[in-house]
Each structure stands twice: as structure tokens, then as C-alpha cells.
Amino acid sequence: MxxxxxxxxxxxxxxxxxxxxxxxxxxxxAPAAETEQQPPAPTWLTPGDEPDPTPPVRGGRDKxxxxxxxxxxxxxxxxxxxxxxxxxxxGDASGTPVAAADSGWCVESRDGSTETxxxxxxxxxGVAAILGFDHAYYVARSGAKAREVVAPDAPxxxxxxxxxxIDSVPEGTEHCLAITETEPGRYAVTLxxxxxxxxxxxxxxxxxxxxxxxxxxxxxxxxAK
Amino acid sequence: MTDQLLxxxxxxxxxxxxxxxxxxxxxxxxxxxxxxxxxxAVVAVDATPAGxxxxxxxxxxxxxxxxxxxxVAAGPVADDVFDGYCSRTSAGTRILNRIGNQTxxxxxxxxLTGSLRARGVSAVHDLGHRLRAAYLAPLLATxxxxxxxVPCRADAFxxxxxxxxxxxxxxxxxxxxxxxxxxxxxxxxxxxVDIDLLRExxxxxxxxxxxxxxxxxxGMGIVIDHSKxxxxxxxAYERVSAAASAIAxxxxxxx
Numbered sequence: 001m002x003x004x005x006x007x008x009x010x011x012x013x014x015x016x017x018x019x020x021x022x023x024x025x026x027x028x029x030a031p032a033a034e035t036e037q038q039p040p041a042p043t044w045l046t047p048g049d050e051p052d053p054t055p056p057v058r059g060g061r062d063k064x065x066x067x068x069x070x071x072x073x074x075x076x077x078x079x080x081x082x083x084x085x086x087x088x089x090x091g092d093a094s095g096t097p098v099a100a101a102d103s104g105w106c107v108e109s110r111d112g113s114t115e116t117x118x119x120x121x122x123x124x125x126g127v128a129a130i131l132g133f134d135h136a137y138y139v140a141r142s143g144a145k146a147r148e149v150v151a152p153d154a155p156x157x158x159x160x161x162x163x164x165x166i167d168s169v170p171e172g173t174e175h176c177l178a179i180t181e182t183e184p185g186r187y188a189v190t191l192x193x194x195x196x197x198x199x200x201x202x203x204x205x206x207x208x209x210x211x212x213x214x215x216x217x218x219x220x221x222x223x224a225k
Numbered sequence: 226m227t228d229q230l231l232x233x234x235x236x237x238x239x240x241x242x243x244x245x246x247x248x249x250x251x252x253x254x255x256x257x258x259x260x261x262x263x264x265x266a267v268v269a270v271d272a273t274p275a276g277x278x279x280x281x282x283x284x285x286x287x288x289x290x291x292x293x294x295x296x297v298a299a300g301p302v303a304d305d306v307f308d309g310y311c312s313r314t315s316a317g318t319r320i321l322n323r324i325g326n327q328t329x330x331x332x333x334x335x336x337l338t339g340s341l342r343a344r345g346v347s348a349v350h351d352l353g354h355r356l357r358a359a360y361l362a363p364l365l366a367t368x369x370x371x372x373x374x375v376p377c378r379a380d381a382f383x384x385x386x387x388x389x390x391x392x393x394x395x396x397x398x399x400x401x402x403x404x405x406x407x408x409x410x411x412x413x414x415x416x417x418v419d420i421d422l423l424r425e426x427x428x429x430x431x432x433x434x435x436x437x438x439x440x441x442x443x444g445m446g447i448v449i450d451h452s453k454x455x456x457x458x459x460x461a462y463e464r465v466s467a468a469a470s471a472i473a474x475x476x477x478x479x480x
Contacts (some may be wrong), residue, residue, distance in 0.1 A: 012387075013383075013386035013387050013389075013390055014386075016385075016386035016389055016390070016426070016427075016430075017386065017426030019379075019383045020379035020382045020383055020418055020419075020422075020423075021379055022380065106328065107328075108326075108327060108328065117328075118275060118328065119275060119276075119325055119326060119328075120275060120276055120325040135275065139273070139274075139275055139353075140245070141245035141246070142245075171243075171244045171245060171354055171384060171387070171388075172354060172357075172387075174274075174355075196357075196387070196391070
């Protein structure tokens with residue numbers, strides 16, 4: 001008997017217990033499944049939401065200065081879209097192994113015009129938006145938050161589409177970005193991905209941003225040719 | 226049972242999500258507020274690598290703009306200064322948030338852990354969904370209870386398996402024996418997966434399984450006010466808290 005070579009690894013954790021079947025779709029009470037979906041408050045990403053590195057200051061709830069998970073970078077994003085494009089059109093951009101390291105593999109730094117990191121970002125500038133997108137993608141794992149830093153008319157998938165891409169990435173995947181502004185509003189982005197199984201990939205992307213009403217949003221995400 | 230429920234939280238409790246949106250942060254706040262409401266000195270610590278939202282979600286009294294990064298950098302500080310770095314819940318929990326402008330480091334958590342122990346407080350650590358990161362070593366060095374939170378969904382239960390594997394790979398069977406799987410129901414229509422089946426599957430492999438019912442206040446996604454939780458929800462946090470205490474004391478109550 002010849003075993004299909006890819007059959008066994010499909011469920012690597014079956015020794016814990018066999019997979020649970022998805023619950024049947026709700027029949028009688030139709031829209032109940034949507035009840036916990038709360039659209040993000042439109043004010044959650046305000047310019048004042050940037051992380052404040054200053055020493056302790058206390059304030060009430062109105063002084064929301066904490067880091068915004070929002071936005072950031074990158075591209076990969078719509079795994080369903082962009083990564084698929086990368087995989088299909090750009091052989092050298094998909095799956096290039098990168099040095100994997102456990103700790104300190106993504107140290108925030110600046111080298112000339114290149115910023116490296118995986119912080120929460122924001123909407124203060126293009127780098128922050130790219131960081132914010134990928135932080136939402138890999139850390140918050142929220143398509144809605146990722147979409148918050150993308151211009152509404154940008155040719156990037158919907159929050160749901162992005163969420164589909166996020167869900168296709170294993171939980172626990174870490175990311176690191178190297179972002180270089182090549183011209184105003186245009187960035188060369190290297191996205192490194194470290195998956196829980198130890199595998200690592202690198203994606204080369206081009207991201208454009210634009211300022212709108214005092215904030216910076218991503219206007220396009222594409223793979224580097 | 227009542228005596229059991231009145232026990233204080235252990236020095237350190239680790240709350241881990243089986244997947245994103247599992248309810249780890251909510252459970253962290255629930256456990257901490259449960260202890261604080263009884264008069265315990267407890268700190269909810271953002272132990273995610275790049276900063277989570279435990280303060281935004283839980284600080285219904287005072288939201289500090291400072292983070293644990295600054296606290297650690299400040300070195301030894303007086304109690305009132307320590308409090309200045311913390312956000313607060315109305316139940317009395319202090320929250321140490323990570324701002325996120327630096328990623329977490331082992332040295333940082335080594336310092337922070339020492340500081341919290343010196344103050345004699347219980348710490349509930351919100352780890353997010355990642356246990357294997359190197360910066361967590363100071364938290365994993367002691368046999369703390371692990372509260373592994375999983376939403377009551379089939380897909381989440383299936384992803385729970387890799388989370389259990391991660392605990393096993395990192396801490397071995399002793400780590401699994403300190404793990405209480407906590408099923409969080411986020412669906413207002415009821416429990417969507419057979420938890421008894423999960424109990425059957427995991428019997429003997431983890432310390433126990435607890436459940437947290439759907440709560441309308443938590444389901445709104447607004448800043449959590451512990452006093453607005455349903456009685457059943459508070460009772461559930463009491464049970465998880467009691468489980469953490471039992472685990473810390475080495476009581477072998479398994480599923």
C-alpha cells in the first residue's frame with residue numbers, strides 16, 4: 001500500500017483528540033451569529049493615539065494615548081490576494097528562507113533610511129501605517145483593524161478578505177518588517193515571517209501610502225517585481 | 226467549595242489564548258478583578274510580545290499612558306510611583322500595560338517579576354497566544370498555573386490542540402498538569418460545541434476544564450466594569466481562580 005505522501009501531516013495534532021466538526025449553521029435563529037461583531041469605533045485611530053514614550057503621567061479615560069494596535073504595514077496582507085500573487089508570479093519572493101532565530105530576531109532599529117521592527121504603528125506616517133497593518137495582521141489577527149489603516153478606495157481586499165488571509169496563517173506566526181521609503185509615499189518592504197513550526201519566509205513588497213485628513217493610509221500593496 | 230473559592234490567587238498566573246480572540250485578556254481581567262474585589266493586591270500584566278490591549282479593555286477607573294517598559298527602565302521605585310505607572314480598574318486591579326514601542330525582553334520580565342514579588346502582589350499575566358517566546362523564561366521558571374482559554378467553537382477546539390502541544394513542548398507534562406483549559410462562550414445563542422466530549426478527550430492530560438458563560442457586558446466589547454458582569458460570569462471566574470490556587474498548591478484535581 002502506498003500512502004499518499006501528504007496525508008499524515010494534515011492533522012499533526014490528532015494525538016490530542018480528533019477534530020471537532022463545525023457546528024451546523026444556525027437554522028431557526030438566523031442572525032444570532034453576528035451579534036458579537038462590533039464594528040470598531042471610528043475614533044479609535046486618532047492622531048493622538050500614537051505611543052507615548054514619556055514617563056508616567058496619569059489620566060482619565062479620555063487620554064487614550066496607548067498604542068494603537070492598528071495599523072501597519074504590510075503587505076502581505078491579504079494573504080488571499082497578495083501572497084497568492086507573490087506565490088504565483090514571483091518565484092524569488094515567496095518562501096525564501098530567512099535566518100530564523102527565537103529571541104531578538106526582530107529588533108527595532110533604523111539603518112539609514114530603512115526602519116526595522118514589528119511595532120503597533122499608527123497613522124502618523126507611511127512607516128507607521130505599514131507597521132500598523134502588519135501588527136493588526138499578525139498580532140491582533142484582525143482583518144477589521146488592518147483595514148482601518150487602508151484607504152477606503154484602495155485596491156486592497158475588504159476586512160473580511162483580509163481576515164481570510166489572516167486565518168490562513170498559523171496562530172503564533174511572528175513577523176518583522178524592513179521598510180525603506182524609496183520616494184515620497186512609496187515604500188520597499190521586506191516582510192519576514194516566522195511560523196510556529198520554525199519555518200520562515202520572506203516577502204518583498206511595494207506599498208504606497210497617502211495622507212488624508214492628517215492621517216496616513218495605505219493605498220496599495222503589491223509584490224516587488 | 227466556598228473555602229476553596231475564597232483562596233487568594235497564586236503569586237503568578239499565566240493566561241494563554243488558544244488562538245486570537247480566545248478571551249485571554251478578558252479572562253486575565255476577570256481573574257484579577259475577582260481577586261481585587263475580595264481585597265487582594267493584584268496586578269494584571271500585559272505579557273504579550275508587542276503590547277496588547279489589557280489596559281484599554283480593563284481600565285475603567287484610571288488609564289495610565291505609561292507602560293511597563295518605562296517602569297522597568299525606571300529601576301526600583303516607591304510604591305506610589307509604581308502605582309503611577311499602572312492603570313486601574315474600579316474593582317481595584319492595577320494594570321501594567323505594554324506600550325509597544327519596544328518588544329518584550331527576558332531581562333525586562335526578569336526585573337518586573339522581581340519587582341512584583343517584592344511588593345507581595347499576585348500577578349495575572351496575559352500572554353496573548355504565544356508561550357514559546359524567549360522573553361517569557363522568567364515567568365516559566367516557576368510552576369505557575371496556566372489558564373488556557375479557548376472559545377467555544379469547533380475550529381478553536383481544534384486549534385487548542387496545537388496550543389496544548391506548545392505547552393507540552395515547552396514545559397513538558399508538568400506544564401500540562403498545571404493547565405486548566407477554560408472554555409469561553411462568546412456566542413449569545415448558546416454552547417456550540419460539546420464540552421463534555423472535550424473533557425473526555427483531555428481527561429488525565431490537563432489539570433481540569435472550566436467554562437465561562439456568555440456575558441452580555443463582555444459581549445459588548447466596551448471597557449469592562451467588573452460590577453456589571455452577570456453573577457454566573459463572576460462565579461465562573463471564581464472557579465477558575467480557585468483552580469489556579471489549587472494548581473499552585475499542587476492539588477492533583479484532574480479532569
